[in-house]
Amino acid sequence: MKLMLHVAPGIVRQPLIASVILETNALVNIERASIDAVSGEIVLEVPVEKSQEVMDAFERRGVKVVPLENPVIRDENECVHCGGCVSICPTGTFRFEDWRVVADSGKCIQCGACIVACPQRALNLVTK
Amino acid sequence: MLEEESPTSFYRIAYFHKLVQEKSLSEINERIRDGSARVVTAEEMPDIVDELGPAGAVREVDVVTTGTFGAMCSSGVFLNLGHSDPPIKISKALLNRVEAYGGIAAVDLFLGATQPSEDRGNEYGGAHVMEDLISGKQIEVEAFGAGTDCYPQMELETSLRLEDFNQAMMVNPRNAYQRYNAATNSSDRSMHTYMGTLLPRFGNIHYCGAGILSPLSNDPNYDYIGVGTRIFLAGAQGYVMGSGTQHNPQNHFGTLMVTGDMKKMNNRFLRAATFHKYGPSLYLGIGIPIPILNERLARSTAVRDKDITVPVMDYGIARRDRPSLKMVSYEDLKSGMVEINGKEILTSSLSSFYMAREVARTLKEQVEKGEFLLSSAVEPLSRLGSSRPMKQTKESPNVGDVMSRDMVSVCEDIDIKEAASLIVSGLFDHLPVVSRDGRLTGIITAWDISKAVASGKSSRIGDIMTRRVYCVKSDEPIELAARTFDTHSISAMPVVDRDNKVIGMITSNHLSRLLARRR
Numbered sequence A: 001m002k003l004m005l006h007v008a009p010g011i012v013r014q015p016l017i018a019s020v021i022l023e024t025n026a027l028v029n030i031e032r033a034s035i036d037a038v039s040g041e042i043v044l045e046v047p048v049e050k051s052q053e054v055m056d057a058f059e060r061r062g063v064k065v066v067p068l069e070n071p072v073i074r075d076e077n078e079c080v081h082c083g084g085c086v087s088i089c090p091t092g093t094f095r096f097e098d099w100r101v102v103a104d105s106g107k108c109i110q111c112g113a114c115i116v117a118c119p120q121r122a123l124n125l126v127t128k
Numbered sequence B: 001m002l003e004e005e006s007p008t009s010f011y012r013i014a015y016f017h018k019l020v021q022e023k024s025l026s027e028i029n030e031r032i033r034d035g036s037a038r039v040v041t042a043e044e045m046p047d048i049v050d051e052l053g054p055a056g057a058v059r060e061v062d063v064v065t066t067g068t069f070g071a072m073c074s075s076g077v078f079l080n081l082g083h084s085d086p087p088i089k090i091s092k093a094l095l096n097r098v099e100a101y102g103g104i105a106a107v108d109l110f111l112g113a114t115q116p117s118e119d120r121g122n123e124y125g126g127a128h129v130m131e132d133l134i135s136g137k138q139i140e141v142e143a144f145g146a147g148t149d150c151y152p153q154m155e156l157e158t159s160l161r162l163e164d165f166n167q168a169m170m171v172n173p174r175n176a177y178q179r180y181n182a183a184t185n186s187s188d189r190s191m192h193t194y195m196g197t198l199l200p201r202f203g204n205i206h207y208c209g210a211g212i213l214s215p216l217s218n219d220p221n222y223d224y225i226g227v228g229t230r231i232f233l234a235g236a237q238g239y240v241m242g243s244g245t246q247h248n249p250q251n252h253f254g255t256l257m258v259t260g261d262m263k264k265m266n267n268r269f270l271r272a273a274t275f276h277k278y279g280p281s282l283y284l285g286i287g288i289p290i291p292i293l294n295e296r297l298a299r300s301t302a303v304r305d306k307d308i309t310v311p312v313m314d315y316g317i318a319r320r321d322r323p324s325l326k327m328v329s330y331e332d333l334k335s336g337m338v339e340i341n342g343k344e345i346l347t348s349s350l351s352s353f354y355m356a357r358e359v360a361r362t363l364k365e366q367v368e369k370g371e372f373l374l375s376s377a378v379e380p381l382s383r384l385g386s387s388r389p390m391k392q393t394k395e396s397p398n399v400g401d402v403m404s405r406d407m408v409s410v411c412e413d414i415d416i417k418e419a420a421s422l423i424v425s426g427l428f429d430h431l432p433v434v435s436r437d438g439r440l441t442g443i444i445t446a447w448d449i450s451k452a453v454a455s456g457k458s459s460r461i462g463d464i465m466t467r468r469v470y471c472v473k474s475d476e477p478i479e480l481a482a483r484t485f486d487t488h489s490i491s492a493m494p495v496v497d498r499d500n501k502v503i504g505m506i507t508s509n510h511l512s513r514l515l516a517r518r519r
């Protein structure tokens, strides 16, 4: 499953991910990271059975962790199934199924590309 | 294919077919009225013709319904507000802060779909006002008058709903393209276009149009569709006014000018949209029922996606004549993947085939129920069109006309000191870096040099230069250079020839000087 980490200014320069991997032995995949001078936002993919342990380990280090259960949501009344979101998503969240556009929102890493690409403004990121 | 015929042979054949025509339009309308007409969608027709042959299909099928649903930027609505007291001759009007054209009489306005709003910019525009009106919402009107003896009122504000307008007639100069070029992007940055987000380095292909369901592709010879043809326009019954602007039938890029009463439209088939960094647009559903009067129409409505081809254009080249990379069919495009130069590229649409189907099916139901009758054209659509480029009488200069040829470029292996002294003695604070044979490999600025000196890390130019250089060609218009300066916040670029050899420099100063001279 995917976890969104919000890393606060004070600790952003510490090797947080490395130390959590060493501690939990979890196979972690970094899907996206945007880090600047003041803070950071990192999306990780972790095995479901290790997710609680990994979350605890990060929280002990002062990192706020939000599981991304439904990272992107679509307003069904707005969507016209045009396909403007299909080929631009880096993780292949959207696909055509008999010309309806269906979403597998678990694949989303919240990069934001589809939000502006959707001409109907039907997509939104869920940020908790 | 009959599509390839010249206009004269078209009339000969049309005339010939009139003699052998197997059904008349009034016969078909009779059947529609008594509920016995056999109606299929253009998606079902090819298999029927394959199975029964064209003659059998004429006997079996009365009407084929088509449909398309996509962005139709060239759309708008005439609104009549009625007269105020005291009366006003509106010269400018804002509807929810979107400007509508007021230069027609006193209280007639024309609201265009792509007009952005004054307060919310591209996120809300003419198309959104239309969708709000059709959804029953109230809009805020601000009108500014010319102030004449007969129309003394100078300014007024009011709130109106769709029913408060005397008329709301949609008139769209160019809709329902027969087919449309697909788009991709060779450049190294993402482009936000009216063809959606085009990823860099051929990252994706976007296409528009309903292919097999497209109205004009099902009647490419305009045997039935003509001036006055009754159509499904966003849920209302509208009409074809004639061929649309940029109608180009010789190349199978026909278009329609259409009209319909907005008060009867349905917001399921009219949706406001915004293309990121392009602006507002309108998604519209249009459908045309085609009567199967003869074998020729049976054959043309049996068209499949694989028969309709379009070029894939490179939008990475910001010129009118974009290079075409490959001819592909709608079948290729709809497969989700197209190969170009050995690379497999993901394709997806920007128009909605799902909604195009809904249009064709809704229309089919309406014809079956006897609610939608077919009409014969008063005049055929023009078989010749014009989609020439703009005649530009004030030709703007090319980069080569304004650039400085007087510049120095350097090789990668000179050291920082040398580069610094060249910058100090030269005209520009940018130095293009070139290979032995003069081809552009990087750029170095006064800032790069100061940084390198401060950190004391390297003294070779090759180590500190920027390798990703923006440049222009000398035969490109200066507007392109200006746009590159603007998008990348830079102030100078090397100018190269076709072989990527540096032949000059252009700076934002060149452009400002040029503008100052023009004034």
Ligand code: SF4
Pocket: A074, A078, A079, A080, A081, A082, A083, A084, A085, A086, A101, A117, A118, A119, A120, A121, A122, A123
């Ligand atoms: S781009 Fe928007 S409207 Fe089009 S299919 Fe995706 S979510 Fe739906």
Ligand code: SF4
Pocket: A071, A072, A088, A089, A090, A091, A092, A093, A107, A108, A109, A110, A111, A112, A113, A114, A115
């Ligand atoms: S934000 Fe949109 S484009 Fe980005 S990963 Fe999620 S679904 Fe895909």
